Amino acid sequence: MTNEDEHFEIERIVDKRYRNDHVKYLIKWRGYPDSQNTLEPSSNIEGAQESELLADYEIYNKQQQQQQQILNYGSRSTINTLSPNKYRNDEVINNAIKKHPLGTSNLQSLNTSNGFDRGYEAEKILGATDSAGELMLLVKWRRSDEADLVPARIVNVKCPRLVIEFYEQGCGC
Numbered sequence: 001m002t003n004e005d006e007h008f009e010i011e012r013i014v015d016k017r018y019r020n021d022h023v024k025y026l027i028k029w030r031g032y033p034d035s036q037n038t039l040e041p042s043s044n045i046e047g048a049q050e051s052e053l054l055a056d057y058e059i060y061n062k063q064q065q066q067q068q069q070i071l072n073y074g075s076r077s078t079i080n081t082l083s084p085n086k087y088r089n090d091e092v093i094n095n096a097i098k099k100h101p102l103g104t105s106n107l108q109s110l111n112t113s114n115g116f117d118r119g120y121e122a123e124k125i126l127g128a129t130d131s132a133g134e135l136m137l138l139v140k141w142r143r144s145d146e147a148d149l150v151p152a153r154i155v156n157v158k159c160p161r162l163v164i165e166f167y168e169q170g171c172g173c
Contacts, residue, residue: 010050013057025054066131066149114148115141122159125166128152137163 008029014037015026024039045054115122120141127138135152139162156163 010045010053013045013053016057016061025057062132066129066136114150114154115139115144115146116150116154116158120144120146122155122162125155125162128166137166 009031011028011030013025014028017024017026017039019039023042025042025045026037027040027045028034028037042054045051121143122139123142124140125137126140126147129136129138129149131149136149137152137155138147139150139155140147152163
């Protein structure tokens with residue numbers, strides 16, 4: 001068998017790097033140890049299954065960044081200016097992050113479902129962050145230890161009183 005006859009199958013995409021203004025992905029090859037992972041340009045990722053792995057990785061990577069923003073709420077100016085210290089509830093924030101599995105099977109529901117969709121009633125707004133240019137509010141649900149990031153445009157319509165209270169507390173009024 002020559003090298004031309006070999007077919008390498010991508011097991012998963014591990015990381016993404018930028019080199020010389022080009023995106024390269026760290027690829028884990030099926031049947032090979034991690035020490036054999038290689039950096040490959042996106043042009044080398046061909047085929048429907050590989051394209052799906054790439055799309056799943058990009059969605060996963062975006063979610064990781066959003067969750068990191070919540071965990072590092074003190075480093076984001078949006079969170080700093082909008083969320084008063086006394087209302088930061090680390091346990092609720094961590095539960096909101098933990099309840100979203102980062103596997104690819106639930107990515108669709110993660111993007112479309114929130115507590116309003118599940119019939120929950122909003123209790124309090126815990127924080128805010130920017131996600132791809134859209135203001136997202138971290139909403140704590142009544143009679144639940146869960147919280148979800150919900151677009152502010154939805155929260156503004158469904159519970160304007162809570163939004164007003166959140167902003168009043170954030171500015172020290």
